[in-house]
Amino acid sequence: MNISFKSLVSVLVFVIGISASTSYESIEFLKAKNLTADYCYARSYAEVSFVVQNCTHIVLANFEVPARETLELKLRKNSVVLIEGTIKFAVAHWDGPLMHITGENIQVIGGTNHLIHGQGELYWDGQGGAGGVTKPQRVFSVKAEGGTFKNINIKNCPMFCVSIMGNDLTFSGFNIDNNDGFKNGRGKNTDGMGFSHSNNIVIENSKIVNQDDCVNVICSSNAVIRNVHCWGSHGLTISSGLSKTDRNNDVYNITYEDCSIGGSLVGIHVKTHPAGGHGTVNQVTYRNIEIKDVTKFGVEIQQDYPKGDGNSANNINIYNMNLINVTGSVKGSKAIGVRVSCGSGSCSDWNWSDVKITGSHKKDSCNFHPNGYKC
Structure with a gap:
């Protein structure tokens, strides 16, 4: 094994003031690497298991993960992981995930020239998860309690890119590039970032190019998505009733807040599934959102997903849906600025201000009218 470390004890100088909670000093890649040379290096997939079990400060450096294998990082508490070079996943027609990270109070930091490559271009067939070849469903899967994930570059996800479950987590500086998926319409279901069953999540300062939901929030609470910029996706999304x-x-x-979305199917998308159980979507705010050249709906809040046929259910109540300074344009003869389709009595207390979507050749379609917006 090519593992470089002097002392597993000395690496503890990296973490300052760790307590039983999530208190630690957030660090950048170069600063972290320069603090000491006592990192454990994994320069091949075969070395990863030993390094993760024995070290809290780890470098993953430029290797390929064998087909049908998950890069499993069951990190020790307070671990710091640095990613260098390209981590590539050999092709196999299986469900995945390709990479799975668990731990408590952890930090995962990408280096300047690193890349996590899912090789989606070797799977895409225009059918996504609805048919065709079996595709790994997640590239970067996280289940953690407390942690930060910084400056992560991901390219060509076969399907979902980043899947999150946990509490007290921050994801900053993600660059998700599925631009190749637009060629001949081959990339499908390439959701950018999504989280479920989670609390206290921050996603910020990121760029996502993909062919499905840009960011999707499911069954979660207390989250902020800010300064995230999307292209070609299906929306800045809330989902319930799954x-x-x-x-x-x-x-x-x-x-x-402070997000933009362009060249997409939908801009702001809130969707509830009539076939699901009961629930609530409460206290959701979209603030300072720029929408550009959306081809279907600038804003769509629907309780008739996925059919969109107007037969909306009331199994999910949507309260306190706030849109503030949402501006932009739709493009195409069939595009509509705003569509609202609520079930009977299931929508209330919506407050909108400075919402203006231009470019539509058709009137808004609304069966519920928010306060402050003429729909």
Whole structure:
């Protein structure tokens, strides 16, 4: 094994003031690497298991993960992981995930020239998860309690890119590039970042180019998505009603702010599934959102997903849906600025201000009218 470390004890100088909670000093890649030379290096997939079990300060450096294998990082508490070079995943028609990270109070930091490459171009067939070849469903999967994930570059996700479950997590500086998926319409279901069953999540300062939801929030609370810029996606999304059980459908206190989305199917998208259990979507705010050249709906809040046929259900109540300074344009003869389709009595207390979507050749379609917006 090519593992470089002097002392597993000395690496503890990296972490300052760690307590039983999530208190630690957030660090950048170069600063972290320069603090000491006592990192454990994994320069091949075969070395990863040993390094993760024995070290808290780790470098993953430029290797390929074998087909049908998950790069499993079951990190020790307070671990710091640096990523160098290209981590590539050999092709296999299986469900994945390609990379799975677990731990408590952890930090995962990408280096200047690193890349996590899912090789989606070798899977895409225009069918996504609806057919065709079996594709790994997640590239970068996280289940953690407390942590930061910084400056991560991901390219060509076969399907979903980043999947999150946990509490007290920050994702900053993600660059997700699925631009190749636009060629001949081959990339499908390439969701950018999504989280479920989570609390206290921040996603910020990121760029996502993909062919499905840019960011999707499911069954979660207390989250902020800010300064995230999307292209070609299906929306800045809230989803509810995916679960048949009532307790797994609630979404509470979610804010999207200072974000942009362009060249997409939908700009702002809130969708509830009539076939699901009961639940609530409460205290959702979209603030300072720029929408450009959306081809279907600038804003769509629907309780008739996925059919969009107007037969909306009331299994999910949507309260306190706030849109503030949402501006931009739709493009195409069939595009509509705003569509609202609520079930009977299931929408209330919506407050909108400075919402203006131009370019539509058709009138807005609304069966519920927010305060402050003429729909």
